[in-house]
Amino acid sequence: MVLEAEKKGKKKTIYTPDMATITEISDLTPTEKQFTIQIDDQETREAFRFQPGQFVELTVFGLGEAPFSIPSSPNNRESFELCVRDIGNVSNALHKMAPGSKVGIRGPYGNGYFPHEKMKGNNVVIIAGGIGMAPVRSLLKYILEDRQSYKDFSLIYGCVDPANILYKDEMQQLKQRDDIEIKMTVDNPDADWKEAVGVCTNLIGDLKYSPEDTFIVVCGPPIMYKFVILELDDRSYKPENIFLSLERRMECGVGKCNHCHIGNKLVCVDGPVFSLWEIRNLKEAI
Numbered sequence: 001m002v003l004e005a006e007k008k009g010k011k012k013t014i015y016t017p018d019m020a021t022i023t024e025i026s027d028l029t030p031t032e033k034q035f036t037i038q039i040d041d042q043e044t045r046e047a048f049r050f051q052p053g054q055f056v057e058l059t060v061f062g063l064g065e066a067p068f069s070i071p072s073s074p075n076n077r078e079s080f081e082l083c084v085r086d087i088g089n090v091s092n093a094l095h096k097m098a099p100g101s102k103v104g105i106r107g108p109y110g111n112g113y114f115p116h117e118k119m120k121g122n123n124v125v126i127i128a129g130g131i132g133m134a135p136v137r138s139l140l141k142y143i144l145e146d147r148q149s150y151k152d153f154s155l156i157y158g159c160v161d162p163a164n165i166l167y168k169d170e171m172q173q174l175k176q177r178d179d180i181e182i183k184m185t186v187d188n189p190d191a192d193w194k195e196a197v198g199v200c201t202n203l204i205g206d207l208k209y210s211p212e213d214t215f216i217v218v219c220g221p222p223i224m225y226k227f228v229i230l231e232l233d234d235r236s237y238k239p240e241n242i243f244l245s246l247e248r249r250m251e252c253g254v255g256k257c258n259h260c261h262i263g264n265k266l267v268c269v270d271g272p273v274f275s276l277w278e279i280r281n282l283k284e285a286i
């Protein structure tokens, strides 16, 4: 498939997507699917490098675009994964596609990503709520692939109920490892649930890491940020070492349309990952 613009010999612009193929689709929950995507052109594919926390704009041709975080490891250069909740026009159309379907990809975007280099030699705690697992999974995988460069590593993951847990099998496998501590909690347990019950802020008190050498990454629904930050403040974790991935209604993804501004910041180009220190005083950021 060749884009109309290419057929007519038109020059590629920042809005021109690259053609890509969905190579695999798997069900994660009743509402989320994982899509494995490969950029068609080999040269473009090799040049596509992303950092944990960045996102792409995905086009469903004839329908529209939407931004999605990349939950796979940046070390996988052949393809990348997207975890998509079926919520509206683009995501709904994606959920109806089959392997082999063509989509458009722009990106990767976002100058604010999880600073994995700065985190080296320190403890890292990831706190994720619901679909907030998608942006942080890339960092999770990246750290596990270079585990010796970091000190202790913990993941706190909270969901409304067990059916909403993303990457369930992967979580069970991680629990077998002794180099990462996994704590999970749900609001509404079922009869088989053997872990914590309640919001994920309840588990922050169990962390034994000192604020001096600990980085904390947070991603989840807006309400979660407020309470997580209160807990982290109480324990004197440093705002410059706390990183949050923010989500705002976004159009262009490249800093032109201003749809995603929060005060003087644009989530698409200044974020989507910000340190708490950067956004603490920004009205409506949290």
Ligand SMILES: Cc1cc2nc3c(=O)[nH]c(=O)nc-3n(C[C@H](O)[C@H](O)[C@H](O)COP(=O)(O)OP(=O)(O)OC[C@H]3O[C@@H](n4cnc5c(N)ncnc54)[C@H](O)[C@@H]3O)c2cc1C
Pocket: 055, 064, 065, 066, 067, 068, 069, 070, 083, 084, 085, 086, 087, 088, 089, 090, 091, 092, 131, 134, 135, 246, 247, 248, 249, 250, 272
């Ligand atoms: C940086 C970034 C990363 C994202 N990563 C992911 C991801 O990994 N997986 C995922 O499933 N989604 C992700 N999203 C959200 C995703 O882009 C939206 O759900 C997207 O708009 C879906 O497009 P749609 O056409 O299916 O929905 P639409 O038809 O545009 O919208 C459907 C409904 O959802 C509401 N809505 C859509 N987006 C938002 C939003 N951002 N905030 C509040 N309400 C909204 C609309 O108002 C409408 O009611 C991300 C968003 C951003 C900005």
